[in-house]
Amino acid sequence: MFKAPASPSRPTARPRRARTAALMLGAVSLPLLIAACSPQNAQGTLNRAVSTRGLTVKYDQRYGPDTRNLLDVYSPENATNAPVVLFIHGGSWEGGDKEGHKFAGESLARAGYVTGVMNYRLAPTNRYPSYVQDAAAALKWMRDNAKSVGGNPDNLFVMGHSAGGFNAVEAVVNERWLREAGVPIASVRGVIGIAGPYSYDFRDFSSARAFPVGGDPADIMPDRHVRKDAPPHLLLVAENDSVVYPMNAVNMEAALKAAGIPVTRNVIPRVNHVTIMAAVARPLTFLGNTRQQVIDFIEKYQAR
Numbered sequence: 001m002f003k004a005p006a007s008p009s010r011p012t013a014r015p016r017r018a019r020t021a022a023l024m025l026g027a028v029s030l031p032l033l034i035a036a037c038s039p040q041n042a043q044g045t046l047n048r049a050v051s052t053r054g055l056t057v058k059y060d061q062r063y064g065p066d067t068r069n070l071l072d073v074y075s076p077e078n079a080t081n082a083p084v085v086l087f088i089h090g091g092s093w094e095g096g097d098k099e100g101h102k103f104a105g106e107s108l109a110r111a112g113y114v115t116g117v118m119n120y121r122l123a124p125t126n127r128y129p130s131y132v133q134d135a136a137a138a139l140k141w142m143r144d145n146a147k148s149v150g151g152n153p154d155n156l157f158v159m160g161h162s163a164g165g166f167n168a169v170e171a172v173v174n175e176r177w178l179r180e181a182g183v184p185i186a187s188v189r190g191v192i193g194i195a196g197p198y199s200y201d202f203r204d205f206s207s208a209r210a211f212p213v214g215g216d217p218a219d220i221m222p223d224r225h226v227r228k229d230a231p232p233h234l235l236l237v238a239e240n241d242s243v244v245y246p247m248n249a250v251n252m253e254a255a256l257k258a259a260g261i262p263v264t265r266n267v268i269p270r271v272n273h274v275t276i277m278a279a280v281a282r283p284l285t286f287l288g289n290t291r292q293q294v295i296d297f298i299e300k301y302q303a304r
Contacts, residue, residue, distance in 0.1 A: 165196020
């Protein structure tokens with residue numbers, strides 16, 4: 001759990017020069033720790049580096065019947081009619097959780113967006129499309145409750161990293177999921193995929209456990225499901241990604257363009273599969289411009 005830094009009332013009055021040196025050391029060492037850690041440990045490190053002071057946070061909001069159908073909502077203080085972002089974590093569909101992504105909720109809320117950070121049912125117990133249906137259900141909850149947390153129900157964005165990027169894109173481009181969840185198509189203004197596997201043969205990888213036995217990628221991958229009225233997409237790729245091949249985004253971009261959907265695919269230099277997401281955290285924006293690209297996209301396509 002996050003531990004707050006020492007308050008000014010505590011006897012921690014080191015000389016200013018020493019405090020500055022410590023902060024500089026932290027800025028240097030944090031990205032090294034992130035790069036060396038597993039994704040889960042990296043997220044814990046990031047969470048300890050941010051504070052939600054000044055934000056309104058509602059934890060464990062239930063959007064469905066499963067024990068993992070919970071989300072946390074981070075809102076700017078006194079938010080009214082703000083854009084709403086649903087963030088979906090990665091973890092090969094078998095791991096990860098919302099608690100590890102407090103840094104994402106904090107970062108996007110500081111940018112002025114009401115942000116839901118969700119859990120979803122995990123494989124192999126729950127295979128495709130369970131986790132995609134959860135994304136649509138969580139988006140329905142965010143829309144239904146948007147006004148009570150300071151958001152605009154018709155100004156929705158869906159964002160995900162890695163497996164969560166798959167969930168985000170598939171939940172929106174495939175007309176089935178929003179329709180079944182009761183989310184009006186026009187209320188979703190944009191989709192942001194960060195290092196997502198949108199177009200690959202899962203039968204060749206251990207992630208096959210997340211998909212139906214005997215399933216055909218041609219029937220499952222998001223690049224095969226693009227509807228003509230899908231919203232704009234931002235696809236961010238890590239230059240040094242050794243986990244998700246860049247062709248996933250290339251193929252997804254081609255499918256969106258073929259359907260006439262506005263899409264931007266950008267490769268972020270120097271980052272890898274973990275640090276492209278870590279760069280969303282405000283203390284680590286110097287790693288890459290993930291956060292700024294997300295903000296620019298939302299500002300461009302939000303409802304006015």
